[in-house]
Amino acid sequence: MRRFLLPLILLAIFIGESIFVQVTPHDLLGSGKISVPRFLMGALLLLTIFGSKKHGILYSLLFGLLFDIVYVEIIGIYLFLFPVIAFITTKLMRILHMNMAVASIIVLLGITLLEAGVYQMNLLIHHTDMAFAVFLSSRLLPTLILNAIFIIIAVYPFKRLSEKFADSLIE
Amino acid sequence: MPQFFLNKRLIILLVSIIILVALIGFSLKDRENLTWPEQFLKDTTGFIQNAVSSPVNYVAGFFENVEDLQNTYKENKDLKTRLDELARLESEVQRLKKDNTELREILDKKDSLSEFEPKQATVIGRNPDRWHEMLIINKGKNAGIEPNMAVITSKGLIGKVKSSNTFTSTVQLLSSMDPTNRISAKIQAGENNFFGLIEGYDKEKGLLLLKRIPYDAKVKKDQNVITSGLGGVFPESLPIGKVVDVVPDEFGLTQTAYVKPGADFYDIGHVMVVKRGALQPDLMEMVDEKEEEL
Numbered sequence: 001m002r003r004f005l006l007p008l009i010l011l012a013i014f015i016g017e018s019i020f021v022q023v024t025p026h027d028l029l030g031s032g033k034i035s036v037p038r039f040l041m042g043a044l045l046l047l048t049i050f051g052s053k054k055h056g057i058l059y060s061l062l063f064g065l066l067f068d069i070v071y072v073e074i075i076g077i078y079l080f081l082f083p084v085i086a087f088i089t090t091k092l093m094r095i096l097h098m099n100m101a102v103a104s105i106i107v108l109l110g111i112t113l114l115e116a117g118v119y120q121m122n123l124l125i126h127h128t129d130m131a132f133a134v135f136l137s138s139r140l141l142p143t144l145i146l147n148a149i150f151i152i153i154a155v156y157p158f159k160r161l162s163e164k165f166a167d168s169l170i171e
Numbered sequence: 172m173p174q175f176f177l178n179k180r181l182i183i184l185l186v187s188i189i190i191l192v193a194l195i196g197f198s199l200k201d202r203e204n205l206t207w208p209e210q211f212l213k214d215t216t217g218f219i220q221n222a223v224s225s226p227v228n229y230v231a232g233f234f235e236n237v238e239d240l241q242n243t244y245k246e247n248k249d250l251k252t253r254l255d256e257l258a259r260l261e262s263e264v265q266r267l268k269k270d271n272t273e274l275r276e277i278l279d280k281k282d283s284l285s286e287f288e289p290k291q292a293t294v295i296g297r298n299p300d301r302w303h304e305m306l307i308i309n310k311g312k313n314a315g316i317e318p319n320m321a322v323i324t325s326k327g328l329i330g331k332v333k334s335s336n337t338f339t340s341t342v343q344l345l346s347s348m349d350p351t352n353r354i355s356a357k358i359q360a361g362e363n364n365f366f367g368l369i370e371g372y373d374k375e376k377g378l379l380l381l382k383r384i385p386y387d388a389k390v391k392k393d394q395n396v397i398t399s400g401l402g403g404v405f406p407e408s409l410p411i412g413k414v415v416d417v418v419p420d421e422f423g424l425t426q427t428a429y430v431k432p433g434a435d436f437y438d439i440g441h442v443m444v445v446k447r448g449a450l451q452p453d454l455m456e457m458v459d460e461k462e463e464e465l
Contacts, residue, residue, distance in 0.1 A: 011219075015216070015220055015223060017299035018220065018298070018299050019220075019223065019224065019227050021298075021301070022224075022294065022296070022297045023227065023231045025438075032375060034301050034374075036300055037299050066212065066216070069213065070212060070216045070296075070307075071296075071305065072302075072305075073205070073303070073305070074195060074198045074303070075194045075209075076190075076192075076194035076195040076198065077195070079191070079194070080187065080188075118300065122302050125199060126350055127303060127347075127348055127349060128348055129348065138375075
């Protein structure tokens with residue numbers, strides 16, 4: 001039973017992101033500032049750090065594909081970026097000693113990488129013409145603030161959840 | 172060289188980049204319909220979203236109602252002043268409508284570009300990444316919704332249907348930047364109409380760009396912009412917004428108007444999908460046979 005709890009929660013976050021943007025006002029952190037909920041990426045990275053690396057990357061791949069199909073309709077962007085960032089996180093874990101504070105910073109770093117990666121890809125396929133400076137100030141910064149708040153709230157419950165998930169894999 | 176091929180991770184990375192490029196290329200090309208696994212996944216998640224969104228909307232609606240209640244007094248005052256004007260307008264519309272049908276009967280012209288039949292739908296999801304502005308609505312093919320239909324709210328045009336599945340469809344908003352997202356529009360300037368194309372959106376100013384207006388068109392501020400119905404899919408005279416500013420384009424051959432959209436692209440709960448009454452011309456019928464041979 002415990003093995004299915006985590007994927008279900010990830011699915012709930014996946015759908016919750018869409019509801020979050022719909023319910024909250026679009027200029028949550030000041031007018032002209034775009035704050036994007038990257039809660040799913042945050043949860044996936046926390047799972048990678050505290051739970052199982054293998055399952056972290058696997059779920060990143062699955063949810064990346066789901067995200068692409070359901071929300072973006074361009075397959076490949078999140079399908080590629082989610083697992084790659086999860087993979088980079090596993091590499092960083094070898095160097096750093098993981099406690100909750102370091103993990104939170106790593107997750108924020110991952111979200112920065114994700115935003116920058118998606119921005120670059122959209123620039124390549126001409127789906128945006130935003131200048132890099134504008135991107136930094138009106139997108140990346142508000143996004144990081146919003147997600148930092150989420151991570152501060154979610155890091156402890158997710159640590160427990162991921163550890164229990166890892167235990168259930170051993171059993 | 173052999174060492175290069177032995178590096179398993181590098182190979183995996185290279186192969187995945189090739190697959191990535193192929194997949195993006197595949198999904199960017201102008202597809203009529205999504206593949207069936209995509210449709211199936213979208214319908215399945217749409218089912219869950221549908222179940223979740225109604226209680227969420229109910230709760231959000233409650234808070235909105237409380238907020239509305241605070242503004243009631245001021246709004247009531249404003250509305251009362253408009254009411255007198257409305258009665259006059261209504262009688263005029265009635266008269267003009269009657270005139271119009273009579274004249275049409277004389278001319279024996281039955282279908283008009285402005286005729287449409289609206290279909291109600293509820294928004295059940297929105298793309299959270301805010302790059303590709305898209306909505307998911309709870310009506311699909313079995314409610315008769317097909318790609319490229321116009322989507323409006325009570326205040327004006329908001330976008331078009333990008334793809335439709337059996338039970339859900341995806342709406343691409345006007346504010347989403349996509350090179351293929353173009354809408355034929357016209358500016359109502361007294362006696363004349365000036366035609367142009369809605370292409371792109373200025374995110375910082377929140378204004379739509381109406382490009383390719385003839386260079387000699389005298390466009391003024393506050394003129395209304397509506398759909399022209401000449402694109403072949405949308406009906407005529409769906410309101411889009413009002414002109415804010417006009418600038419010549421970079422080569423001075425045409426003009427670009429900044430249009431303030433009538434509809435809000437963010438706070439969208441219910442939409443109407445518009446099916447045009449007039450027949451949509453088939454592309455093959457429009458192509459001359461001689462041309463085809465070339």
